[in-house]
Amino acid sequence: MSTPTTRIVLASRPQGEPTPANFRIEQAVLPDPGGGQVLLENVYLSLDPYMRGRMDEGRSYAAPVAIGAVMDGGTVARVIASRHPGFAEGDWVLAHAGWQTHALVDGASLRRKLDPAVAPVSTALGVYGMPGFTAYAGLHEIGKPQAGETLVVAAASGPVGATVGQIAKLRGARVVGIAGGAAKCAHVAGELGFDVALDHRAPDFAERLRAAVPDGIDVYFENVGGAVFEAVLPLLNDFARVPVCGLVAHYNERGRPPGPDRLPELMALILSRHLTVRGFIQRDFPALYPAFLADMGRWLAAGAIAYREDVIHGLEQAPAGLIGLLAGRNFGKLLVKLV
Structure with missing residues (x-):
């Protein structure tokens, strides 16, 4: 048949x-x-x-x-x-x-x-699959948020960003989520429990981000790139960690983006502020998968992750x-x- x-x-x-x-x-x-x-x-x-x-x-x-x-x-x-x-x-x-x-x-x-x-x-x-594991592995291996540090995550209402922020909160970090629009920001600050939610579409987004991180940024979990990364970059602290799992703002581009060459500035900041910037995909860390299944299963059962x-x-x-x-x-x- x-x-x-x-x-x-x-x-x-x-x-x-x-x-x-x-x-x-x-x-x-x-x-x-x-x-x-x-x-x-x-x-x-x-x-x-x-x-x-x-x-x-x-x-x-x-x-x-x-x-x-x-x-x-x-x-x-x-x-x-x-x-x-x-x-x-x-x-x-x-x-x-x-x-x-x-x-x-x-x-x-x-x-x-x-x-x-x-x-x-x-x-x-x-949350209990590839996006959740991306968040878990990127934080465990690269971001390594510590209690009292400030973590910023882009696309914070999406499956990766939402999980990143909640795991970081469980580890005692202060979390700032960036999302697009009032409804998504309300979800990030409300149901997800982030400390601050910022709308990247706001005309004064960069100023609001600066005000939200008076002690700078220790971990920036990158899903987006573009204008969000440009606003984050000057606020990174010495020894900040930047896990890069996505650059959705650039996926439809063809050729080099318009504007001045920002690479020298980026490289200078990586050097002078001792930044760790690492691109990854979740399958880089297969040994972590059993621990992820156990931890996420426990968190979901306890209602600790929305x-x-x-x-x-x-x-x-x-x-x-x-x-x-x-x-x-x-x-x-x-x-x-x-x-």
């Missing part, structure tokens, strides 16, 4: 901002699983900023999506047939099955089984969802509900 699937493939490479024309919906048929394979019904699809980079052909930390190939992405799925001894029909799993309703995968590639009794399965794509999900419905909405994500229109972890 074969299984039909609907999938979205990369139709063309974007020149700047992606458009709906860069995507194409297709129908396909999957065979029954062979030895070691598992047939999945994807229930949730994660939309993440890194997907924009995979649409380009240039060199990056992962291979680009080929023209005509299924768009890359993490999923939460149900097993509907299995020829792998570790998985049975009905199991919930975390997979990397892409933008499609069903997928046939090697069982060895599945990331972990999910227990709905421990946490909602959707959290495996957000999270917000922004759910859209239907695979056909994924392209518009990604385009909106890159423009900052999502509010919380962006998911597509497929079933």
Whole structure:
């Protein structure tokens, strides 16, 4: 028996901002699983900023999506047939099955089984998954916030930034979150419990940031770049740490950004203030993953970490969802509900 699937493939490479024309919906048929394979019904699809980079052909930390190939992405799925001894029909799993309703995968590639009794399965794509682990690992290995220090995080209402700030608060740091718009800032200061929330769209944002960090910044967790980083840079203290996991403000750019060359200034500050600036992706630190699962599971059960999900419905909405994500229109972890 074969299984039909609907999938979205990369139709063309974007020149700047992606458009709906860069995507194409297709129908396909999957065979029954062979030895070691598992047939999945994807229930949730994660939309993440890194997907924009995979649409380009240039060199990056992962291979680009080929023209005509299924768009890359993490999923939460149900097993509907299995020829792998570790998985049975009905199991919930975390997979990397892409933008499609069903997928046939090697069982060895599945990331972990999910227990709905421990946490909602959707959290495996957000706070209890890759974005949460990005926050956890970046703080543990690079940011290393100490009690009494000041941490600033950009995109503070998103799944990485929200988790960064809350973990830093648990470690005793003072936390300033930067977000876009009044509603997001209210969420950051209210539900997430940050000490200060600042709107980067405010015309006097740089002045407000300076006032919010009278003792300077010890850790800046970078998700955005652009004008936010320019406002943060002069406020970094000696020996400040800057984990860099994203630069979403620049993902649609082509060529060098306009304006003067700021590299000499940046390098001078790195030297004179003894800054640690390190780019990373979460898979750099696989040894930390078991500790993350244990700590985050405990924090979620205790209500010590809050999270917000922004759910859209239907695979056909994924392209518009990604385009909106890159423009900052999502509010919380962006998911597509497929079933």
